[in-house]
Amino acid sequence: xxxxxxxxxxxxxxxxxxxxxxxxxxxxxxxxxxxxxxxxxxxxxxxxxxxxxxxxxxxxxxxxxxxxxxxxxxxxxxxxxxxxxxxxxxxxxxxxxxxxxxxxxxxxxxxxxxxxxxxxxxxxxxxxxxxxxxxxxxxxxxxxxxxxxxxxxxxxxxxxxxxxxxxxxxxxxxxxxxxxxxxxxxxxxxxxxxxxxxxxxxxxxxxxxxxxxxxxxxxxxxxxxxxxxxxxxxxxxxxxxxxxxxxxx
Amino acid sequence: xxxxxxxxxxxxxxxxxxxxxxxxxxxxxxxxxxxxxxxxxxxxxxxxxxxxxxxxxxxxxxxxxxxxxxxxxxxxxxxxxxxxxxxxxxxxxxxxxxxxxxxxxxxxxxxxxxxxxxxxxxxxxxxxxxxxxxxxxxxxxxxxxxxxxxxxxxxxxxxxxxxxxxxxxxxxxxxxxxxxxxxxxxxxxxxxxxxxxxxxxxxxxxxxxxxxxxxxxxxxxxxxxxxxxxxxxxxxxxxxxxxxxxxxx
DNA sequence: CGCTACGTTGAGAACAATCAACCCCGGTGG
DNA sequence: CCACCGGGGTTGATTGTTCTCAACGTAGCG
Numbered sequence: 001x002x003x004x005x006x007x008x009x010x011x012x013x014x015x016x017x018x019x020x021x022x023x024x025x026x027x028x029x030x031x032x033x034x035x036x037x038x039x040x041x042x043x044x045x046x047x048x049x050x051x052x053x054x055x056x057x058x059x060x061x062x063x064x065x066x067x068x069x070x071x072x073x074x075x076x077x078x079x080x081x082x083x084x085x086x087x088x089x090x091x092x093x094x095x096x097x098x099x100x101x102x103x104x105x106x107x108x109x110x111x112x113x114x115x116x117x118x119x120x121x122x123x124x125x126x127x128x129x130x131x132x133x134x135x136x137x138x139x140x141x142x143x144x145x146x147x148x149x150x151x152x153x154x155x156x157x158x159x160x161x162x163x164x165x166x167x168x169x170x171x172x173x174x175x176x177x178x179x180x181x182x183x184x185x186x187x188x189x190x191x192x193x194x195x196x197x198x199x200x201x202x203x204x205x206x207x208x209x210x211x212x213x214x215x216x217x218x219x220x221x222x223x224x225x226x227x228x229x230x231x232x233x234x235x236x237x238x239x240x241x242x243x244x245x246x247x248x249x
Numbered sequence: 250x251x252x253x254x255x256x257x258x259x260x261x262x263x264x265x266x267x268x269x270x271x272x273x274x275x276x277x278x279x280x281x282x283x284x285x286x287x288x289x290x291x292x293x294x295x296x297x298x299x300x301x302x303x304x305x306x307x308x309x310x311x312x313x314x315x316x317x318x319x320x321x322x323x324x325x326x327x328x329x330x331x332x333x334x335x336x337x338x339x340x341x342x343x344x345x346x347x348x349x350x351x352x353x354x355x356x357x358x359x360x361x362x363x364x365x366x367x368x369x370x371x372x373x374x375x376x377x378x379x380x381x382x383x384x385x386x387x388x389x390x391x392x393x394x395x396x397x398x399x400x401x402x403x404x405x406x407x408x409x410x411x412x413x414x415x416x417x418x419x420x421x422x423x424x425x426x427x428x429x430x431x432x433x434x435x436x437x438x439x440x441x442x443x444x445x446x447x448x449x450x451x452x453x454x455x456x457x458x459x460x461x462x463x464x465x466x467x468x469x470x471x472x473x474x475x476x477x478x479x480x481x482x483x484x485x486x487x488x489x490x491x492x493x494x495x496x497x498x
Numbered sequence: 499c500g501c502t503a504c505g506t507t508g509a510g511a512a513c514a515a516t517c518a519a520c521c522c523c524g525g526t527g528g
Numbered sequence: 529c530c531a532c533c534g535g536g537g538t539t540g541a542t543t544g545t546t547c548t549c550a551a552c553g554t555a556g557c558g
Contacts, residue, residue, distance in 0.1 A: 083408075086495050091409040105401035152353065159411060204412075206413060
């Protein structure tokens with residue numbers, strides 16, 4: 001499975017802990033991801049287990065139904081996860097950014113597919129080794145449980161969106177969600193890049209591309225947002241956006 | 250918060266381990282829940298931390314936004330969890346049966362409300378004590394992580410349902426989901442009780458009661474199901490139901 | 499014996515999907 | 529250089545599924 005992606009540096013087992021440790025120390029996602037909970041002196045154990053991974057935009061990382069060989073941690077870039085119905089209908093279940101996990105929810109096969117939206121960097125942990133890591137470092141397991149809990153809460157928010165929000169509410173909520181996540185990564189709060197296509201957004205919100213597009217236009221005319229070049233969006237009236245997201249018309 | 254529910258037996262701290270152990274040994278949900286991973290000789294530690302709890306049908310267990318004081322494990326009966334929008338729209342995020350967890354996904358306050366559908370029994374763990382339990386028994390923490398992962402996978406399935414399935418597909422999927430869960434609890438595979446109202450089902454599927462009702466009728470006319478007295482449903486043609494659930498018309 | 503909550507069915511309205519046209523942009527090849 | 533192509537995005541006209549509003553049936557309960 002990993003043969004289908006560009007691996008930088010061969011996966012030599014526990015060879016160069018010093019260099020690896022440095023990898024982790026300069027990791028742009030430290031503080032957001034599972035390693036954030038690790039003591040500095042234990043970090044080389046993590047570094048030894050992981051393989052760094054670069055993935056070009058558009059490449060598939062994992063496919064639904066394939067054997068779940070690895071656990072991943074995004075350090076840079078953006079990915080989407082999605083599920084397909086037999087007839088091709090698609091539901092995008094999430095967008096992943098630096099610090100996000102991938103590959104937790106699975107038995108022996110992945111229950112979803114994942115694809116890079118931009119060039120991305122990840123840490124790949126072979127499942128077996130990752131589990132040994134968790135046994136050795138309870139702090140890490142605890143951190144993982146916390147992150148899984150947060151994902152569960154986010155999933156329930158998404159159920160509200162999918163089940164009970166109107167199209168305009170969905171689009172407004174989506175923009176605010178993205179803005180919130182970017183902000184948590186230290187990016188500007190009122191300006192964000194839409195790395196995903198309208199089609200990705202539509203499949204995330206349970207809409208069609210046309211409906212997403214129309215509602216973006218409406219938000220633009222209302223003065224909530226400005227669409228700039230190459231997918232940049234400026235949130236000019238966040239308060240109004242927040243009202244729209246919860247149903248005040 | 251617990252004062253609003255009927256507690257059988259006062260929550261005396263670590264008083265009668267012998268009796269408590271027996272409680273756990275006869276627990277109808279052992280094998281399904283977090284205690285299933287515990288060694289028999291460690292079970293009294295769990296028993297000491299928990300307060301058994303009985304909840305009458307219709308009673309509220311927790312409310313969204315309230316301080317999250319306890320973690321719960323259902324041992325008997327059925328509950329629903331739901332979220333409300335400011336204007337009263339409701340999304341039922343899940344139905345809970347014996348073995349299911351409640352109260353995991355939260356910071357300091359609950360992110361959802363929960364209400365009993367039938368008379369129910371639960372184990373209530375004060376959060377602090379529960380966390381100490383997890384630190385002491387890594388097997389239990391591991392089990393919790395596994396269960397959280399499974400919930401996450403289920404949540405993604407639900408997103409597909411909410412975002413991409415038609416009303417008939419939603420209703421068929423719902424019946425099959427319930428049947429599957431009953432079966433896992435050792436109940437008959439082709440006959441089940443709908444403990445929830447049409448309104449609960451509608452809010453779970455992102456539909457209205459009318460649409461649920463209409464589609465139940467259609468399934469009945471197609472010979473998939475038979476509606477019997479007091480909410481009993483017989484799944485007479487499971488294969489057809491499975492086709493309908495995935496979009497074969 | 500009515501009351502109320504729940505469930506079913508019908509008629510019409512509304513929202514989002516579908517079908518279709520068009521624009522823009524970047525890449526490719528004549 | 530420019531014509532062509534294809535993917536992504538926007539906008540318009542029409543269709544259709546689901547919602548809304550309304551009536552009625554039924555079962556449980558004081």
